[in-house]
Amino acid sequence: MMYLIAILIAILVFVIVVQIGKVNELAARLRGEEKAEHDGNEWNARMMLVFLVGFLAFAVGTSVYYYPYMLGYGPNILPTIHGPQIMQLFNITLFFTGIVFVITHILLFWFAYRYRNSKDRVAEFIPHDNKLEIIWTAIPAVVMAILVVFGLVAWNDAMSDVDADGEALGYVKVGTGDVENGTKNYIEIGATGLQFNWILRHPGRDGLLGTKNWQLITGSNQLGQDFKDSKNIDDIILDELVLPKGHTVRARISSRDVLHNFDIPHFFVKMDAIPGMPTYFKFTPTMTTEEYRDHLSQFPEWQVPADPEEPDGPQRWEAFNFELACAELCGKGHYSMRKIVRVVTEEEYNAWLDQAESTSFYLNEIRGTDDDPFLSRPTLQIEKRIREREAKKAKPAPSDVPAPTPGDTPAPEGQPLEGGETGSIQPLNSGTVGTSTTTTTVGNAVQSTVNSATITGTNVVNSATEAVQTGVNTAINAVNNAANSATNAVNNAVETTKEAASSAADKAGDAIDKAKDKAGEVKDNLLNNPK
Amino acid sequence: MADLKHNDGLLVEEYADYLYDGFHDHHHGDKYQTGFISHYIFSMDHKMIAKQFLITGMFWGLIGGLMSLVFRLQLGFPEASMAWLKPLLGKWITISEATGVGTLDPQFYYALVTMHGTILVFFVLTAGLSGTFSNLLIPLQLGARDMASPFMNMLSYWFFFLAGAVMFASLFLNTGPFSGGWTAYPPLSALPQASSGSAGGMTLWILSLVLFVVSVLLGGINYITTVLNLRTKGMSLWRMPLTIWAFFVTAILGLLSFPVLASGFFLVMCDRGLNTSFFLNEIYVGGQALEQVGGSPILYQHLFWFLGHPEVYIIILPAMGLVSEVLAVNARKPIFGYHAMVYSIMAIGFLSFIVWAHHMFMAGVNPFISNIFVIFTLIIAVPSAVKVFNWISTLYGGNIRFNPGMLFAIGFVSLFISGGLTGIFLGNSAIDIPMHDTYFVVAHFHIVMGVAAFFGMFAGVYHWFPKMYGRFMNDTLGKIHFWGTMIGAYAVFWPMHYIGMAGVPRRYYSFSTFDFSNQFAATNEFITIAAIITFGFQVIFVINFFYSIFYGKKQTTRNPYGATTLEWTTAINPGHGNWPGGIPAVHRWAYDYGKMGEEFIPQVEPVSEKEKEFDEAHPH
Numbered sequence A: 001m002m003y004l005i006a007i008l009i010a011i012l013v014f015v016i017v018v019q020i021g022k023v024n025e026l027a028a029r030l031r032g033e034e035k036a037e038h039d040g041n042e043w044n045a046r047m048m049l050v051f052l053v054g055f056l057a058f059a060v061g062t063s064v065y066y067y068p069y070m071l072g073y074g075p076n077i078l079p080t081i082h083g084p085q086i087m088q089l090f091n092i093t094l095f096f097t098g099i100v101f102v103i104t105h106i107l108l109f110w111f112a113y114r115y116r117n118s119k120d121r122v123a124e125f126i127p128h129d130n131k132l133e134i135i136w137t138a139i140p141a142v143v144m145a146i147l148v149v150f151g152l153v154a155w156n157d158a159m160s161d162v163d164a165d166g167e168a169l170g171y172v173k174v175g176t177g178d179v180e181n182g183t184k185n186y187i188e189i190g191a192t193g194l195q196f197n198w199i200l201r202h203p204g205r206d207g208l209l210g211t212k213n214w215q216l217i218t219g220s221n222q223l224g225q226d227f228k229d230s231k232n233i234d235d236i237i238l239d240e241l242v243l244p245k246g247h248t249v250r251a252r253i254s255s256r257d258v259l260h261n262f263d264i265p266h267f268f269v270k271m272d273a274i275p276g277m278p279t280y281f282k283f284t285p286t287m288t289t290e291e292y293r294d295h296l297s298q299f300p301e302w303q304v305p306a307d308p309e310e311p312d313g314p315q316r317w318e319a320f321n322f323e324l325a326c327a328e329l330c331g332k333g334h335y336s337m338r339k340i341v342r343v344v345t346e347e348e349y350n351a352w353l354d355q356a357e358s359t360s361f362y363l364n365e366i367r368g369t370d371d372d373p374f375l376s377r378p379t380l381q382i383e384k385r386i387r388e389r390e391a392k393k394a395k396p397a398p399s400d401v402p403a404p405t406p407g408d409t410p411a412p413e414g415q416p417l418e419g420g421e422t423g424s425i426q427p428l429n430s431g432t433v434g435t436s437t438t439t440t441t442v443g444n445a446v447q448s449t450v451n452s453a454t455i456t457g458t459n460v461v462n463s464a465t466e467a468v469q470t471g472v473n474t475a476i477n478a479v480n481n482a483a484n485s486a487t488n489a490v491n492n493a494v495e496t497t498k499e500a501a502s503s504a505a506d507k508a509g510d511a512i513d514k515a516k517d518k519a520g521e522v523k524d525n526l527l528n529n530p531k
Numbered sequence B: 001m002a003d004l005k006h007n008d009g010l011l012v013e014e015y016a017d018y019l020y021d022g023f024h025d026h027h028h029g030d031k032y033q034t035g036f037i038s039h040y041i042f043s044m045d046h047k048m049i050a051k052q053f054l055i056t057g058m059f060w061g062l063i064g065g066l067m068s069l070v071f072r073l074q075l076g077f078p079e080a081s082m083a084w085l086k087p088l089l090g091k092w093i094t095i096s097e098a099t100g101v102g103t104l105d106p107q108f109y110y111a112l113v114t115m116h117g118t119i120l121v122f123f124v125l126t127a128g129l130s131g132t133f134s135n136l137l138i139p140l141q142l143g144a145r146d147m148a149s150p151f152m153n154m155l156s157y158w159f160f161f162l163a164g165a166v167m168f169a170s171l172f173l174n175t176g177p178f179s180g181g182w183t184a185y186p187p188l189s190a191l192p193q194a195s196s197g198s199a200g201g202m203t204l205w206i207l208s209l210v211l212f213v214v215s216v217l218l219g220g221i222n223y224i225t226t227v228l229n230l231r232t233k234g235m236s237l238w239r240m241p242l243t244i245w246a247f248f249v250t251a252i253l254g255l256l257s258f259p260v261l262a263s264g265f266f267l268v269m270c271d272r273g274l275n276t277s278f279f280l281n282e283i284y285v286g287g288q289a290l291e292q293v294g295g296s297p298i299l300y301q302h303l304f305w306f307l308g309h310p311e312v313y314i315i316i317l318p319a320m321g322l323v324s325e326v327l328a329v330n331a332r333k334p335i336f337g338y339h340a341m342v343y344s345i346m347a348i349g350f351l352s353f354i355v356w357a358h359h360m361f362m363a364g365v366n367p368f369i370s371n372i373f374v375i376f377t378l379i380i381a382v383p384s385a386v387k388v389f390n391w392i393s394t395l396y397g398g399n400i401r402f403n404p405g406m407l408f409a410i411g412f413v414s415l416f417i418s419g420g421l422t423g424i425f426l427g428n429s430a431i432d433i434p435m436h437d438t439y440f441v442v443a444h445f446h447i448v449m450g451v452a453a454f455f456g457m458f459a460g461v462y463h464w465f466p467k468m469y470g471r472f473m474n475d476t477l478g479k480i481h482f483w484g485t486m487i488g489a490y491a492v493f494w495p496m497h498y499i500g501m502a503g504v505p506r507r508y509y510s511f512s513t514f515d516f517s518n519q520f521a522a523t524n525e526f527i528t529i530a531a532i533i534t535f536g537f538q539v540i541f542v543i544n545f546f547y548s549i550f551y552g553k554k555q556t557t558r559n560p561y562g563a564t565t566l567e568w569t570t571a572i573n574p575g576h577g578n579w580p581g582g583i584p585a586v587h588r589w590a591y592d593y594g595k596m597g598e599e600f601i602p603q604v605e606p607v608s609e610k611e612k613e614f615d616e617a618h619p620h
Ligand code: HEM
Pocket: B183, B312, B313, B315, B316, B358, B359, B377, B378, B380, B381, B384, B419, B420, B421, B422, B423, B424, B426, B427, B428, B432, B435, B436, B437, B441, B444, B445, B448, B449, B450
């Protein structure tokens, strides 16, 4: 039945179309072909002008209508550092192309109208004009050169990698964020695409993502994290990406199966995810989600219920979130790889990390099982921290500050190892044995301590840090051999620290003491927990 | 039409002076290809092969267009029931027990998108466009009896036909046709575990396209050889119409780039069947870690786009050639800046080989490399701009007849401007960060390539229909077709710029998973309705086409448009060999319109003394 109707309709359409054609041909013959031809020509010539006006009006009208929708326009400001730079380039390009678009269209349709056929005229013979042609080759060439220059500057800015001497952070130091230039130190987060989801990973307190291996992937170990690498111990698998405002973020993007693309539209962040080859995208959020919502709340189109079915529910601006999507066709669920990106203040971020730490995949799924390479370690630093935190929470002291404040970095000193105490991981290039994780963590801790104590003693800090690092490395080395030599090594470290400190300004003394304490703690630690 | 063509009606006797006997040994009574099969099916006549390409292309155009309507329905009316499509699509429509609402399977949505892209890019706009008009016009406009190798020419069509048949068969596979996008990036395209379309569907897809590459190469070699060797007396390269220049450069591009595509496909086949890992590395899929390591998916992208970018010019250059010719004939003016036009075709052709990585700015290639590709990409805009300015200047001072061919040619220029300008945004890698793989790109390439190339094709079909069938297509229907398509195409694709600028990625089955894309329900509805209406106008074209073959207004004069080129010196229905007796010799370029007060001077007319003086005064 349905087919019958369809066929009938098709025949009907056919007949109508043919009739329209025929009738017009017939009418033309009646009126005289010449006149019909002339009338038709005039009509189409006029339509050229109508179309020109209509088209330009359509272009302008739709631009106005869609103004509040487009990123970089209207309410949709761009909350990253490189976003507005690219938008500027976009607008420069729009300026030039807009001029060309309008002029060429006016000329095209105007000439078509103006030079419509007339019996009394023969067309002019104008085969070419060298001067004109040189001009209109040169002008686009110059414009393109301008666009290339601006474009490449913006591109190389946007795609530059993180600062070579920047450090990967877990916690951030409150007050160090910079929404104009980004920060030298950065947070490296991992994003792995799979059909059809993103697995997001925070490096934890050590700031370092642990190694992963696709052959280790299981139903629960979705990334194939290699837990022999102690950097994995504190890595957190996230439901949503949490980032501090003003701090440079480096996304390390990869894929488990097919190509995906890590796309955060509002941030102008986009990079393919490729199996077997990590890619990177560096960016710095300049607004928190809350700030962005506040900003949106000023615009009437955002002051409507987010869900039209629920008029009393949250407003659109209240429900706003930055979203992570996939922008490379990856199969039938490609359109559904959604994750939320939440930008928060530094304090909130640190507090969040405090809490999130306990959700480390290793702690919850691997610790204590047969797969745990650190089974022999009764207590890991991370466990100790979590326990302490819980204890504090159980009986909050009045002095307790829930969120860390400037100067009081939440990285508690004397926690050199995230569990890599076995020291069996990777040799450092210095020849001493240790893990890079360990070194950096210690370095971090010491550095922040010293920072808080002194402003001017940078040199001291560096030498102190180095000293302690050497010390700790040596210590680890020693532990591997024998407990005795460990003591010696740590003593050495303390000595070195002292030496370094003695050559420094007064204020730095404080810091050195702390460093010394730390070295002492290292020693304690190592002694308390012999292999 | 009479007043517009007061110079027509050149009869064969009038040409008698101009014919020369280049091919005297090649006399043929018409015993040649008289049987039905040898005439209509396994024909070796370039004109018949051209028609075969055209009609096959139209068939695929309709199929590809209908596919797009189905997925547009999904986007425009995501809530509406598709149960009525169940009889056609079968298991790809799931009907909910509870509500009776039929939904389109996302897997099939992606299959439709993929087939739509593949079919339109390769079967319609490559074979249907370049195949049709290179075949029709190269011998006719150059004064050749046929292609250099009519047999290879026939093979070229039949390989194309086979490619189509294989692709068509893949539509009916249980696992569905290939669904990984027309670019077929591995690993998705290499792993059946990752997508059911990558099983048998992909095998047939590759087989089909390899057959297609063979077709393009057979055709291309023929076009090049014919242009280089079979030009009639006096037809120097610099006297060739721009159509021929465009087909010539197109064929060279195809010859150089399609083999690279084929090599990419072979490597994918190896990865699929022979456990190699050219493109696979550290993959965990279907609950299993693959053993294949060490390959790079990016390598495939280089191979693909080394074809892919020239391919877009393989599509647009013939359209440019047709448009140049139609504009000049109907403006009754020489094409402005003929030499500049030829050089810009060459420049575009050359540059199109060194810009491919602009499709890969965000693909994880070293950002430094992109710098170089940005520079070359934006340089391409210069010859493109020159062409646009020259087309516009061709209209200046003309005496324009708005027949459907001309209308589509003017529309082409508008579309090429609109779409080319967005290319300048995308070519700047920094802007490509937010725009890559969004609807902005969809808008860009549909306007500049999809619709514009169709306009070039329509201009060609309306203009040369009399040369193919000895009749005219209906003028009124042609004009309705034009205005409907012009307005409709912009209505469909213009708003997509804004969707893209809001950050919405392309190839999304549903807009409602994300907040940032969920604001475009009304826009999508509008686009879908516009697409359906625009498709309706194409139906008018198809009806007009087939109706006119049999019942169109008869062509009564040889040269109805008062054109200068050689194809209009042949009989109204030229037989095999094109010119009975001798072949016309050529004495001038193809664009003597309005010269010295003459409406037009055909290429076959010798240059008079008076004219020589004129030429010295106005060198071109
Ligand atoms: C002014 C000259 C042009 C420039 C600078 C340009 C630039 C670009 C760039 C950079 C892209 C990649 C966008 C992305 O994926 O992020 C692109 C895509 C594309 N362009 Fe152009 N383009 C130009 C003209 C053309 C022409 C003339 C055609 C075809 C006739 C064309 C067809 C395409 C196609 C088909 C795609 C998309 C392919 C895909 O990803 O599926 N472009 N263009």
